Amino acid sequence: MREQDKKLKEKFQQYSIVPPETVWYKIEQRLSSKQRGLFFFQEIQKINFIASMVGLLLVMWLSFDQISSDMPTQSFNSESADNAKQDNTITDKVSVSQIANSSGDKLLKKPIRKAERIFFEKDQNINTNLSDRNGENTITNGELIEKGIVALDHFPLSDLMKQEESWVNTKERGNVYVSPEISILGLQKVSNQDAQLNFPAIVNKKITKPQNQYYLEVFTGAEYISRKLEAKSSEYNDFAVNRNETEKFVSSIQGGVLIGVNFPSKWSIAAGLNYSNETYLFNAKLNSSRWKTALVAVDTLFSNPQNPEIVYKSIQYTETGVLNTKVYNSLHSIQMPIKIGYSFSIPKMRINLFVGLNTGYLFYTRGQVADLKGSSQNIQYAHENNPYKLGINMNATTGISFAYLLNSSLAITMEPQIQIPIIGYSESTYPLLEKQTRYGLRLGLRYGLR
Amino acid sequence: MVDNNIILIAQQGNRKAIKVIYDDFAGKAFVICLRYAKRREDAEDMLQEGFVKIFHNIKQFDFKGNFEGWMRRVMVHACIRFLGKIEIYNDIEQPEFTNLKTNSPTIISELSEMEILALIEKLPNGYKLVFNMYVLDGYDHAEIAAKLSITESTSRSQLVKARRMLQSFLGKNNFEPQQVLKIVE
Structure with a gap:
């Protein structure tokens, strides 16, 4: 570095101009609103967790023997x-x-x-x-x-x-x-x-007591995910609009387990865990400003916002041979559904209408997988440096489950369902909120535990 | 200079500690923003963005480096990101400035900070960006190339052109600091 540059740099290192006071007020407001938002979000998560626990305890209480205080123990003899x-x-x-x-x-x-x-x-x-x-x-x-x-x-x-x-x-x-x-x-x-x-x-005939029927269900399925990005503040509206136009989720494949209880009263409750691999698609014209915005955005979304090295590498994509108009990105999420249903039966079939909550934990663990005709190396390289990311969302779920009884303890299930967003994915520092509406179909095998 | 204890407390979310850090660094940070911004209003927005980013990520500061240096990099990044939103990169390739004089008698580093700011403010966006990053914020050409998605040679040429243009401002004797200092007032 030139001597003159050093002097210049040193000169500016200590140079200071007091900014207007309004800047601090704006910063303070934004810090407060973020904290409030986070607090609200955490509270919702707690409520969901507590509700799940209460639900499970209720299931257990109803399922296992409850000795009546007003009926004596008796035996037949x-x-x-x-x-x-x-x-x-x-x-x-x-x-x-x-x-x-x-x-x-x-x-x-x-x-x-x-x-x-x-x-x-x-x-x-x-x-x-x-x-x-x-x-x-x-x-x-x-x-x-x-x-x-x-x-x-x-x-x-x-x-x-x-x-x-x-x-x-x-x-x-x-x-x-x-x-x-x-x-x-x-x-x-x-x-x-x-x-x-x-x-x-x-x-x-043997005695059959009225009892809760527990079941375990293993399922797999596919979903179409419609994604909408919302700006957390108005200054990012254009950013959100651009991304909504250039990116969309196309599909997810998933698999998981559910454990549930059918009560004699026809009501049921089930909770579970499932893994979902979500693939989304950029769909923009090469070298258009929106394409560029989208690529910047995706890095920003899933890379460490603190690491500026990563965010702006994405712009290189437009210059290093992204010849295809589609880039796929693969994400992972763990979801925890809990749902309450009401069942009715027709011969050989149990039909269950359900509503519930689905809490999703989104992981972004490795690089973007790009389906490119050109140089994909740059994209993969850019993302390999990314630390994993985590986001949490919550959707309301509703659907209908058809269980075809193969025998007294085994059934094949088919379950079309829709998820409507309540809380969107977002990192606290990221200006956009991602809400997913999911349309899915699951196929499963249900085994009656007792 | 902010004490490490203040940083630790700020990392716990203590608002008073955060304010102490803001008060300590805001003036210098504002200068960074003014250097990159075209307008004073933009600089204020950059400052806001930069500090929000600093305070949201302050837990990531691990005390291994200089805290002010860390904040400076975050602030510069916020400025670049802000400029990115207005597609600054599209005009990084400026038309050749043909009438440049390189034998100006005035040495830029001998000007006052405000005068230098006024000079920088006159540069086209692309020149200004590279000049700021290289000369005043200590990025090398490889880093600039990576951040701006340009080649290193482009970064070098932008810097040369920026220097020539600055010198020409001085050499042409058309530099009147009092008239171009609006941005810092």
């Missing part, structure tokens, strides 16, 4: 059957001895649970008929009974009688069905002979 036998009311109605002997003792020494209900799990239409209290639809066909699951032997018969009225009244509250057999026992005049003839299932 021959004594209670004998007592029942002596009860004329009962013996007039059904063959208690057969009921008493029906299912063995192994299921019976359990506490009676408040949440426990007796229900038919396979064919609810038949249940409804069987539950008819007027006796008009009295079971006359043993085949119908076979489709039902009877739980008479789960309770001492005397208690059944005491509880019958309230149980019947809970019929079709949610998806809980009262055993029609109990209803018949309690209200219909059925002779012992009729009982033996018409209700063999009462004797033979």
Whole structure:
């Protein structure tokens, strides 16, 4: 460096001109707004996390045994059957001895649970008929009974009688069905002979308690992602407009797992984890100003804003042979969906309408992969120096899930869904906010855990 | 000079510490911005951008180097980025300035800072950018080439032309600091 340059540089090193006070006020405002934004964002994340945890705890609470404080622990034994036998009311109605002997003792020494209900799990239409209290639809066909699951032997018969009225009244509250057999026992005049003839299932069927059905689902899928960039402040509006016009996401492929619970009430809750590889596309004319802006922008977005060396290398792309008009960039994200659904069934199919939240963690771990006819080396080199980046977003999700039952525990699922942005991806120092609307289709395999 | 403890406290987000740093460096930073900017309003915007960037990334300063040097680089980067938004690079190739005099009797470094600023302000954008980066901010031609996406030889030629133009301003005797100091007033 020339001597004259050194003098000049030294001279300016210490030279100072006081800026107007308004500059500090503007800086202070921006620092405050960023902190507020970050605070709000962090709070939303906390709320989401807490909501997820509460949801899972609720699932666990509903799923596992809740001992009722107002119902004593009882067990079925021959004594209670004998007592029942002596009860004329009962013996007039059904063959208690057969009921008493029906299912063995192994299921019976359990506490009676408040949440426990007796229900038919396979064919609810038949249940409804069987539950008819007027006796008009009295079971006359043993085949119908076979489709039902009877739980008479789960309770001492005397208690059944005491509880019958309230149980019947809970019929079709949610998806809980009262055993029609109990209803018949309690209200219909059925002779012992009729009982033996018409209700063999009462004797033979195992108990099925109403219980939550847990499932594990492995899925894969594809998404079209429509991306919109928004400027955090008005001064970056043009920047956002340019990028919106020159870049767009085209697709993602993904895979993951879900664990969920179907409640007897038809409601369900599921949470999971999935990986998504997102590929986006630049679509701009070579050497146009927008192309240049876009390339600068993508580096800025995913490179370290603190590292000016990286950001401006992108401009080289226009001069070093980016001959193609498309550049692909590959990103990675981990997503945590949680969703609540309502199900209904048709033969062989369980259909679930759901809404939920999807929190995504975006990682940018390695270089841009460019599909270039020209020199791609520069692009890859420019990005290899980038540290990983992380951004977080949150989308609202809704969709419909079709589960085709292969057998009692295995189903194939198909799930079209849409995600609508609530909180966009952004680094705190970056002037743009990225909101993704996702249209996806997932295919999966669902295994019933119990 | 800001004490390291102040920097540490500022890294925790303490607003008073941040203000101390701002007060200490704002004047010098404003000079950097004025050197790069075409208008005073632009310089104020650059200053704002630069400081926001400094304070958002202050945690990344690891005390291995000089804090003011780090801030200067961030500020210069903010200036270049600001200029980038207005497509400064398109006019980095200026038409040849043919009537340059190289035998000016005046040595530029002997001028006052304000006079030099006024001279620099008269340079075309491309010349000004390279001159500032090379002479006053200590970037070498390779770094300038990388940042501006030009070749090193282009950077060199821009610098030569900038020097010649500055000398010609002096040599032509048409340099009247009082008339061109609007930017710094």
